Amino acid sequence: MKKILSVLSALTLGVLLCQAQPGGMGMGGFQRPQVDNVNFDPYVPAPAGFDAERAGIPRGTLETVEYKSTTVGTVRKATVYLPPKYDAAKKYPVLYLLHGIGGDEREWLQGVPNVILDNLIADGKAEPMIIVMPNGRAQENDRAEGNVYAGFQAFANFEYDLIKDLIPFIEGRYSVVADKFHRAVAGLSMGGGQSLNFGLAHMDVFAYVGGFSSAPNTNTPEVLVPDPEKTKAENTLLWMVCGSKDNLMYNSARLKVYCDEKGVPCTLIEYPDGVHDFVVWKYGLYNFAQLIFKK
Numbered sequence: 001m002k003k004i005l006s007v008l009s010a011l012t013l014g015v016l017l018c019q020a021q022p023g024g025m026g027m028g029g030f031q032r033p034q035v036d037n038v039n040f041d042p043y044v045p046a047p048a049g050f051d052a053e054r055a056g057i058p059r060g061t062l063e064t065v066e067y068k069s070t071t072v073g074t075v076r077k078a079t080v081y082l083p084p085k086y087d088a089a090k091k092y093p094v095l096y097l098l099h100g101i102g103g104d105e106r107e108w109l110q111g112v113p114n115v116i117l118d119n120l121i122a123d124g125k126a127e128p129m130i131i132v133m134p135n136g137r138a139q140e141n142d143r144a145e146g147n148v149y150a151g152f153q154a155f156a157n158f159e160y161d162l163i164k165d166l167i168p169f170i171e172g173r174y175s176v177v178a179d180k181f182h183r184a185v186a187g188l189s190m191g192g193g194q195s196l197n198f199g200l201a202h203m204d205v206f207a208y209v210g211g212f213s214s215a216p217n218t219n220t221p222e223v224l225v226p227d228p229e230k231t232k233a234e235n236t237l238l239w240m241v242c243g244s245k246d247n248l249m250y251n252s253a254r255l256k257v258y259c260d261e262k263g264v265p266c267t268l269i270e271y272p273d274g275v276h277d278f279v280v281w282k283y284g285l286y287n288f289a290q291l292i293f294k295k
């Protein structure tokens, strides 16, 4: 019996150590601090039908584009939403919208971003904008295959693909305003972590940053906001949402607590009974899209 127990505990330790590998973070179950006394922002439900196709309003379009990535050394795909009546004689802002660990450039389509934006734009609640949904796994084989948790580094590498390859491609192909006040970055889970990491590290590139159910790839608050005065001066919007029942909440909660302490404006909404799914992420997009490009 004793022997069985010690074999079992060795196995458990082995599993824990294995999980501790990628970037010192977890593939599951460790380094998940309980964060107390979080001053959540009020949850206001989205109106019924916000994500339902509405008759009689102009619709945007979806297309797939391919761009050369000097970072990865391959041709990579992104899905692009163009707002209703896209007109190359006008100039648009761009939201870069990033997927999760099991997804690719098509994952966000499950959240009907085109429908949500068509409705918001028809109601005058969001600026007409382009949404670019890239593949955030910046490696040669960027399909969500095999052990997707082994791809943490590829999600980190995407920082360079995004800034050096994708943004210049988008700004060459579409009619956009190429400044930080017309660029936003937001994402779900791993994409939320990427958005916080890249957006706050490149405040000269993005003025608006959103993290929905951000994953353990999210940097610690001290790394995300090393100079609170600079973030206060240079970031226009730092906005987060996470489900109350999502065990990744600590990634968002500890940033919210830190920002509150340092006086850095930051929103975190706790979605009631929310789990790690598109109910929360659609709500995130619905709200975030109304707050950006208003400066």
Ligand code: FER
Pocket (backbone or CB within 6 Å): 026, 027, 028, 029, 099, 100, 101, 102, 188, 189, 190, 191, 215, 216, 217, 248
């Ligand atoms: C984790 C590491 C990454 C984890 C989740 C993720 C559940 C990412 C999830 C996603 O992108 O959906 O330890 O724990």
